[in-house]
Amino acid sequence: xxxxxxxxxxxxxxxxxxxxxxxxxxxxxxxxxxxxxxxxxxxxxxxxxxxxxxxxxxxxxxxxxxxxxxxxxxxxxxxxxxxxxxxxxxxxxxxxxxxxxxxxxxxxxxxxxxxxxxxxxxxxxxxxxxxxxxxxxxxxxxxxxxxxxxxxxxxxxxxxxxxxxxxxxxxxxxxxxxxxxxxxxxxxxxxxxxxxxxxxxxxxxxxxxxxxxxxxxxxxxxxxxxxxxxxxxxxxxxxxxxxxxxxxxxxxxxxxxxxxxxxxxxxxxxxxxxxxxxxxxxxxxxxxxxxxxxxxxxxxxxxxxxxxxxxxxxxxxxxxxxxxxxxxxxxxxxxxxxxxxxxxxx
Numbered sequence: 001x002x003x004x005x006x007x008x009x010x011x012x013x014x015x016x017x018x019x020x021x022x023x024x025x026x027x028x029x030x031x032x033x034x035x036x037x038x039x040x041x042x043x044x045x046x047x048x049x050x051x052x053x054x055x056x057x058x059x060x061x062x063x064x065x066x067x068x069x070x071x072x073x074x075x076x077x078x079x080x081x082x083x084x085x086x087x088x089x090x091x092x093x094x095x096x097x098x099x100x101x102x103x104x105x106x107x108x109x110x111x112x113x114x115x116x117x118x119x120x121x122x123x124x125x126x127x128x129x130x131x132x133x134x135x136x137x138x139x140x141x142x143x144x145x146x147x148x149x150x151x152x153x154x155x156x157x158x159x160x161x162x163x164x165x166x167x168x169x170x171x172x173x174x175x176x177x178x179x180x181x182x183x184x185x186x187x188x189x190x191x192x193x194x195x196x197x198x199x200x201x202x203x204x205x206x207x208x209x210x211x212x213x214x215x216x217x218x219x220x221x222x223x224x225x226x227x228x229x230x231x232x233x234x235x236x237x238x239x240x241x242x243x244x245x246x247x248x249x250x251x252x253x254x255x256x257x258x259x260x261x262x263x264x265x266x267x268x269x270x271x272x273x274x275x276x277x278x279x280x281x282x283x284x285x286x287x288x289x290x291x292x293x294x295x296x297x298x299x300x301x302x303x304x305x306x307x308x309x310x311x312x313x314x315x316x317x318x319x320x321x322x323x324x325x326x327x328x329x330x331x332x333x334x335x336x337x338x339x340x341x342x343x344x345x346x
Contacts, residue, residue, distance in 0.1 A: 221288025
């Protein structure tokens with residue numbers, strides 16, 4: 001009786017090489033930020049663990065700080081991947097808060113209606129930023145730097161003209177739904193953390209799983225080629241400017257509902273902190289490369305350091321020194337990782 005041998009199984013194509021774990025990790029832009037967050041946490045756990053850093057309240061405090069910056073950083077990461085900057089978001093925070101405060105306090109609008117108007121204002125502001133950038137072809141750094149001063153100047157001038165002050169308090173935050181959505185807590189954790197993580201998950205899904213995500217990477221890496229392939233680069237960038245402005249308004253809403261007041265200077269400097277968080281997260285300043293997850297870890301590092309310094313009793317003036325140093329270190333680390341990733345592909 002003849003024995004027939006089973007046909008050999010399919011042979012692996014020698015031209016297809018499976019990427020190893022190290023190579024896949026090196027290809028991720030957020031690798032440096034994840035490693036940095038772990039190191040920062042370990043450092044403060046050792047230095048300030050017995051002073052409250054490891055407690056539930058300590059964790060809630062640095063996550064609350066990270067969440068507000070993180071909301072900005074997630075939106076800014078999308079815009080920076082597309083090759084643009086938005087320096088006006090800090091002034092939009094102050095302006096949006098004042099829109100809510102003046103409509104509610106001076107004109108008696110319900111809080112929810114004032115919030116809707118603030119959202120509308122922020123979307124218009126973002127639309128104008130994007131429109132000027134795509135029409136004039138001026139660098140977005142210059143356009144939004146100008147709009148930063150325009151929005152802040154208008155906010156100060158109009159607020160002082162109407163109220164005679166630059167700070168307003170006593171906002172009615174008793175509306176149950178509004179208070180729960182923007183000022184509530186889940187256990188000891190601020191609801192802003194939920195907003196932060198939800199927006200980060202949405203942005204990550206958009207970047208990695210949708211056609212719009214491919215457009216964002218293409219608009220930042222090769223805008224002319226993207227236009228030739230039919231990508232609506234101009235409309236995409238206008239939409240992303242509207243997204244960053246909306247994120248600024250969301251931060252303003254959270255602050256107004258939590259503190260019951262607004263200040264024309266609220267949000268000052270947060271545009272630079274958001275950019276630093278995004279760069280720490282691995283996004284290139286030149287566009288075309290980055291991730292929303294990296295921005296999450298960049299903001300987390302910010303929150304842990306800011307609260308860790310307070311918990312350890314170190315003078316908070318040193319925090320800005322840390323921010324500047326972290327920016328330089330992050331760029332160096334990201335350049336090193338991309339170099340190693342490029343070598344691994346050869």
